[in-house]
Amino acid sequence: MTDRRRIGFDNPHADLGFDNPEFWNFMYDDETAPWLIDGPQPVIADLVRQGLVRGRVLEPGCGSGEHTILFTRLGYDCLGTDLSPSAVEYARRTAVQKGAPAARFEVANMLRPDDYPFLTPGFDTVVDVAMFHGFGAYGDNLDVAKEYAAVLHDICNPNALVHVLAHADAGPGLSSGISAEVIKESFATGWAIESVELSTYRARVTELIAQEAADSGLPADGPVELPAWLVRLRRL
Numbered sequence: 001m002t003d004r005r006r007i008g009f010d011n012p013h014a015d016l017g018f019d020n021p022e023f024w025n026f027m028y029d030d031e032t033a034p035w036l037i038d039g040p041q042p043v044i045a046d047l048v049r050q051g052l053v054r055g056r057v058l059e060p061g062c063g064s065g066e067h068t069i070l071f072t073r074l075g076y077d078c079l080g081t082d083l084s085p086s087a088v089e090y091a092r093r094t095a096v097q098k099g100a101p102a103a104r105f106e107v108a109n110m111l112r113p114d115d116y117p118f119l120t121p122g123f124d125t126v127v128d129v130a131m132f133h134g135f136g137a138y139g140d141n142l143d144v145a146k147e148y149a150a151v152l153h154d155i156c157n158p159n160a161l162v163h164v165l166a167h168a169d170a171g172p173g174l175s176s177g178i179s180a181e182v183i184k185e186s187f188a189t190g191w192a193i194e195s196v197e198l199s200t201y202r203a204r205v206t207e208l209i210a211q212e213a214a215d216s217g218l219p220a221d222g223p224v225e226l227p228a229w230l231v232r233l234r235r236l
Helices: 021-029 042-049 066-073 085-097 132-136 143-155 180-186 207-215
Strands: 056-060 077-082 104-107 123-129 156-167 191-205 222-235
Touching: 021 085, 042 066, 042 123, 042 156, 042 191, 056 066, 066 077, 066 085, 066 104, 066 123, 077 085, 085 104, 132 143, 132 156, 132 180, 143 156, 143 180, 156 191, 180 191, 180 222
Parallel strands: 056 077, 056 123, 077 104, 123 156
Antiparallel strands: 156 222, 191 222
């Protein structure tokens, strides 16, 4: 059985496992996901201003699609993927509402790239916002996290940049915070780790996670800034 608290909320579908689409679908159908903040993460928007997004872009685990929408509106060739069909539908609706109907979203399991013709090699930038830590949350078994790192290596061009924003274990949070060591170990082969910085992840406390927020000493509702690792990796 999946440990609900380590995933970060009291999910009524927790018994299915977080790698099952139904685990995630209801949060988009009901719009209860704590990451639905009606915009991109500020630290991700900063990457563009710093010139750290380039070429063909992939956003795995795109969720609401806000980053893919941002990159598309700025003229990047960007694809957002998510395991949840409801997330992809949500992202497509949001793209239309925000004047970016050309934004592309597809359902995909990132651990099975061979099943999806759009996950072919050739990406120059990958932006992973709060997906990787789901693989790396169980530090005593990093097989899945390393498998994911290997998938990204296979589909990225040499010298491609991978940006990971992952919930950190450096303070109170609402999800499975991981250590910097987990990140470094997961990407030890085939990658140059250019930076690992303590940053923030913006979320909102909804009824779904109100009790967990209270247990963590966080506000009972509204927006919160949570500790997160902002990581930049270069594909060797």
